[in-house]
Amino acid sequence: MGQRIVIAGASMGGLRAAERLRAAGFTGEIVAVGDEPHLPYNRPPLSKEALASEVTHEALAFRLRPAVADVTWRLGVPVVSADLAARAVRLGDGTELAYDGLVVATGMRPRRLPVPGPAAGRHVVRTLEDARALRAALRPGVNVLVIGAGFIGCEVAATARTLGASVTVVAPEDVPMRRPLGRDLGAALRRRHEGHGVAFLLGRTVRAFLGEERVTGAELSDGTRLDADVVVEAVGSVANTEWLEGNGLELSDGVLCDEALRVEGRPGVVAVGDVARFPNPRYDGVPRRVEHWSIPTDTAKHAVVTLLADLGLGDPPAGPFAPLPTFWSDQYDLRLQSFGAPVLGEDDIRVLEGDLDGEVVVGYHRDGELVGVVLVGMASAAARYRAALTRASVAA
């Protein structure tokens, strides 16, 4: 009795950590701190359904299990600093919270383009408020400029086009979603977008945004000038780790963890979600951050076992953390599903079933072995391929 665990971050990873702590029998105090004013909610709809129609927090909120009813939620206030040696964090309102165990779950924020020009009219998609602001601007006939041809950019492009906006996508790569899908599938998906009327200006970057009070367009690296009423920046994300500075941690790309998800061997400190950079022995020992929806749940399950063992409240994890990465993307009526690590097999990509311009299963191989699968449609085949990956690619 009397132990306190602070969870820095009140989104999906923080919630899953709290649930797992209670499920594992932790009876001490749990305090979850989040800079957003909301209880944890589901973000994938923000680039899709929540742009197409009014979506409330209530509709997106994760259900709160009875077991987490006694968690203290400190919402609307960020964690601004931590002293890992003294085991305390400081919040934006000056509150100091001592802890016995700390869960780092502060996630990511959108990267912003460091180019000159007005700020008004430029959007990102990460929070419910971001989606509401963008939704208000997406009307039939407006010119939407999407910067970035990754999944978020392409999902926003599809949604905006479906709503009747004119949509242009600008990105430095030559094929949308090239990583991790590869050139051929990316090119096929570009053709689908073009069939819906989306224009692509690839191999280019934005040099400046145009306009006085608000954005009216953009000038690209090749000198092209585009009109735009709405700009969406979908150019990746930045880990929220500034609050951990001053503790001697390596914070160049998220929080470096060992295979138990302990932060750089610091007992009593673990990380969950997309801020955690961890090795996956399923593939190799290279620590990577993984921005997939499944990761907060997977990491929380493992990290909590580590944390409770560090606090003397249980046994350590039976084995290393070795999740099978999974993500999906919905664009128009297309469902993409990915299992495994396509990015590790991008030099040997084969169509396994179907064809690239219809429903298709694409396999990604390393040394002849299947390491990743992407399905477009073909939902009934997903379980079969996922099972094959689960069996095959657990390395020694």
Added chain:
Amino acid sequence: MRVIVDMNICKDHGQCVFAAPEVFQINENGKLVYVAEPDESLRDAVEEAADVCPLQAITIEG
């Protein structure tokens, strides 16, 4: 234990199938089918399925 899937929300991702194959299946048409009153011994798997549903369409009663 009673499982309810809001089929107005469900988009047939099938993540629940991986978590609790005894309860959830994707049929040959790519649509979700499930056992509405699974055995209590499957509770952990069903809870997991509810957690991993991308649309959060699964609720558990009782």
